[in-house]
Amino acid sequence: MSARSSGDSLDSAASVNGVAIIGAGPAGLSALHQLLTSSQSLKIEMIDSQVRIGGQYWRHQEGSEFPAIDFDPRKNSAQSHEITWHLASTVWQIEKLEGGFRIHLASNVGDVTSSVEVEKIIIATGASERTLPFKNWTAPGVMSAGALQSLAKEYQVIPGKRICIVGSGVFAMPVAKSIKETAKKMGTEVEVTIIEAQSMTRWWRNSLAFLLNPSKIFEACGFLIFMKVNGVKRISKRMVRGVKIEAGGIVGLNVARVRSDLRPERGVEFLPGDLVATSFGFIPDMTLASILGLERRELSGDVVVVVNANQRTSIDGIWAAGEITGIGGHELAITEGAIAARDLLQRRSPLLKWRRVRQRLFTRGLTKIYPVSNRWVESLDDADIVCRCEEVTAGEIKESAHQLGADSARTAKLFTRAGMGLCQGRICQRNVKEIIDFVRSDGKSASDPNRETVRPIGGVVTLGGLSD
């Protein structure tokens, strides 16, 4: 890059013929925020499969104030740029053209498809939630913690009276908070219990990262105080073994004591409850990255997009930011989105890069506090369903490894159909991989980060839609 003072407005991005930002979460909106400061007028395509902008973190009720004023594009949209919004539209294919890309979109409702052509792309498609299978986890009334949060936060719905949030990681705390706040607003009573697999004392392991990110100390204390004041119960070092169902529905769950590698100890305890939410962290969404053939690698057990210091990917003209480059939370996503957009505008970002170092240190520390080792597989019974779409059990997947020689989620899929359903393996692929790794006696996985996440198309389009 040519030497130039920072904060300049002399964008040599004048020739940019169109930029698409795929994903309007914290990373994508932060990138947009930077692009809007360009003195050149830009043609920007904003694409998101959700009806409302904000991604996972800035979920909000329709008609309510956008939760992050600084990043609200309706407040900041400069006249000189042309922004086209494609909401409720999922990107399912991207073609490489001479000097650009053609992005194919499918509307969520109905079979409407369309396409846009751009020169540059910032992909910020975020993450999906990680859940682990257990007995009766397919029953109505068992849902991901994210689903519970969306019901409470976006729709003001409290779907139970005694809610148990089981899993591992910090996400249970904001979810519990959303429920309690919504219940208070509606004047209803709700009991909330968090069942965490790890011990609280592990937080000390991340003390350096906390010191580098003092705001996180306040945030953590804030949650702990909120939970104390609002009577959210916390149980540590326990993991769910199954949900108990009687004629009228869910009556509670069985939990077992686990070690830090999630290996269950003998015996179970019963906890009453009528709704079970579960979360074991997040998994970067590699769907578009694999369609594009972006280079990927493994990071703390996840497959992530490889980026350079300026968030550039292995393909010229494509940047990546946010959770798809490694799980890091909304603040890191904002920083990465800004760096990507600034690089696209040929601006430098030394301060943002230092912030990124601090923030990455913090979140990589969190993965050490809440590791999910594949020993959770010991909690599964052979009859438990692992692939929800194709109704494939743990026993069938184990057998495909023992008897048929499946050595990765990809080969297990061919033998058992696990991961072949409508969700395209989003929910089970990681779990199938870990079951296979766990049962193979050589302990070696044939998984390849640049193959495992390949999905044929990025969304579901019916044949009628494709032929338009």
Added chain:
Amino acid sequence: MAKSFSFNGDGINFQSGDSVAAALIRSGYRALRRTRFAGQERSIFCGIGQCFDCLVIIDGKANQRACLVPAKQGMQVEFQEGAGKA
């Protein structure tokens, strides 16, 4: 007058901005479909359009994700059996 759609013939009130699933769960419903093989009841799981567990029939069209489709006045929503074909 409250806005409503029907679920298997029952009237379901909804608020503006509701998804079909949010309105149904607010009204105390959980099961939305039965699976093709084991005939298990299912409801929402991911809540954000990724898992395809919340499939229902809307105005005669099968396999619609109840967590994504916005509720509309007069919509006819039905519990989906298997793949949703008669």
